[in-house]
Amino acid sequence: MGEPVSLGEVQETLLIPLYGRARDAGDTRSILGDDMAVKLVEEIDYDFAKFTGPSLGGAVLRASIFDQYVRDFLDEHPDGTVVDLGCGLSTRFDRLDNGRVRWFDLDVDDTMALRRKFFEDTTRYTMIAGSLFSTEWYEQVRERSGPVFLLSEAVLLYFPPEEVNAVLGQLAQAFPSTPLAFDTGGPIMMNNQDRNPDFRQVPARMKWVCEDPRTLEQFGLALVESRTFASPQREVASRWPAKHRYGMRALSWFPPVRTYKLNLFRTEMSEPS
Known part of the structure; x- marks a missing residue:
């Protein structure tokens, strides 16, 4: 018997990208080469x-675009700190570890309990059980001075707009001049969730609609770039079949x-007084 799964409705959606990465790893020309995802799928019941x-497949393409955002940050700041907010069973640290980065994976209690069955903390890698909507984790990830990169992949979409807007403003205040990457979806995408055969297998539905990422600049963000699956970074496209x-x-x-x-922002607010 494999490791049993006991996850909340939103948390269960993390199993979709995990399986996508595992299937990709079995392809002749794998995009991510995520062998750890294969191991997790084999060991989870x-x-x-x-x-x-x-x-x-979309989860794999998305992960590769977000990976490149992190790679670019680490190329410029090899000793920087990366925080994956709502990490699920992501293996991004394993894929991108440069031997110097300080990395934090954060997710809620049930997800982190499952994650700890397969991963362990190290001197440079720490798992935090908590909500990205809380502030309790802020000081821990700022334990050493230097640049920070925040990302949240396929998480914010599942929450009401008022909660998302509030946390974006909160992050902008707490982490000034910091890159922040996350995905957004327009109304056409959101209104067709029930037609997606994968979403029909889980109860959770996305709630936050954002047609134009630039409208989020009102919360203290500056849009650096916004991509779709049709416009990945050049380095990423070269790795796609x-x-x-x-x-x-x-x-x-x-x-x-x-x-x-798939958006990359930078927070604009100054240091809190």
Whole structure:
């Protein structure tokens, strides 16, 4: 028997990208090469085979774009701190560890309890059980001075807009002049969730609609860049098989591709007094 899963409704969605990364690892030309995801899927007692839709491949493309945001940060700040907010069972630290980064993975109690079955803290890697909407983790991740990179992948979408707006302003105040990466989805994407065969297998639904990421600048953010699956970074596109590289470009007009955005912001607010 594998490790049993006992997760809340939103938390259960983390199993979709995990399975997507595991399937990708088995491809002849894997994008992420996430062998750890394969191990996790093999050791977790869950019916992953029920996920068969486009979200599996989409999760891999999304992860590769977010990975590049982090790589670019670490190229400039190799001793910097990275915080993955709502990490789920991400293996991003394993993929991107440069031997110098200070890394924090944060997620709620049930997810972190499952995560700790497979991962351990080290001198440079720390798991925190907590909510990205709380402030209790702030001081811990600022334990050493220097640049910080914040990211939250496929998490904020599941919360009401008032909660998302509040936490964005909160992060902008607490982490001034800091890069912050997260994804947004427009109304067409949100209104068609029930047509997605993967979403039909889980009860949670996304709640936060953001058609134009630039509107979030009112919360103390500056939009650096906004990408879709049709416009990955050049380094990322070179690692994608042709079916994704050219296929997504051909679908750049398609609403689910055009309105789902992978964004890099920088907080603008000054240090709190």
